[in-house]
Amino acid sequence: xxxxxAARAHLALPALAAxxxxxxxxSRPEPAGCDLGRGPCAAGAGGTDVRxxxxxxxxxxxxxxxxxxxxxxxxxxxxxxxVALELSMPGMYMGENRxxxxxxxxxxxxxxxxxxxxxxxxxxxxxxxxxxxxxxEGGDGARGGGGGAGEGARTVGAGRGAAGEPAAVRxxxxxxxxx
Numbered sequence: 001x002x003x004x005x006a007a008r009a010h011l012a013l014p015a016l017a018a019x020x021x022x023x024x025x026x027s028r029p030e031p032a033g034c035d036l037g038r039g040p041c042a043a044g045a046g047g048t049d050v051r052x053x054x055x056x057x058x059x060x061x062x063x064x065x066x067x068x069x070x071x072x073x074x075x076x077x078x079x080x081x082x083v084a085l086e087l088s089m090p091g092m093y094m095g096e097n098r099x100x101x102x103x104x105x106x107x108x109x110x111x112x113x114x115x116x117x118x119x120x121x122x123x124x125x126x127x128x129x130x131x132x133x134x135x136x137e138g139g140d141g142a143r144g145g146g147g148g149a150g151e152g153a154r155t156v157g158a159g160r161g162a163a164g165e166p167a168a169v170r171x172x173x174x175x176x177x178x179x
Contacts, residue, residue: 036127036175040068046169048073050129052085054113058178061117069101069109069129077107082132087115089125090174094118115177123176132168 034041040053051070059065067085071078080103087097094116101109115125 034173036173037178041173043171043173045171048078048131048169048171050131050171052127052129052171052173054127054175059115059175060178061115063114065113065115067099067101067111067113071107071109071129071131073133078131078133079103079105079107080134082134083109084130085111085113086128086130087113087125088128089118089122092118092120092122123179125175125177127173127175129171129173130168131171 034043036052036054037057037059039057040051042049042051044050049072053068055066055068056063069083069085071081071083083101083103085099085101087099088094097113097116099111099113101111103109
């Protein structure tokens with residue numbers, strides 16, 4: 001009998017592992033005290049720091065929004081990077097909403113966005129700033145400085161991308177739209 005119990009327990013392990021991974025795959029909470037609906041938020045990932053501001057406030061669906069990001073690495077402005085804002089709703093596909101941000105100099109980037117309205121009434125969104133450094137710049141956290149992946153921030157990719165270009169860094173900012 002003990003062998004049968006062990007065999008059954010062995011069969012249950014993959015199901016438990018899958019459940020644990022699914023629980024961990026959810027969105028991470030925003031940085032403590034950070035609310036994009038009230039003002040700018042800052043977070044870092046992979047040695048890259050991002051300060052994000054969306055206006056006007058309160059943030060509402062179906063309105064033109066101004067997006068401003070300041071990107072730095074080791075305290076120095078990140079110049080010439082490809083920077084974009086991706087807006088999504090956790091667990092619900094709302095269509096692709098990717099906004100390229102134009103460089104203004106001094107590590108500042110700006111663009112315009114519009115949030116669609118969710119038919120279910122949900123108001124929780126994630127603004128994810130994607131920073132792809134220009135070739136020759138570190139995007140893998142190998143150089144010092146900058147904030148590490150903190151609450152509400154995560155890094156996607158490490159080292160080099162497919163063609164040897166720097167990997168993209170993604171910094172997440174969960175928020176809610178006003179009614």
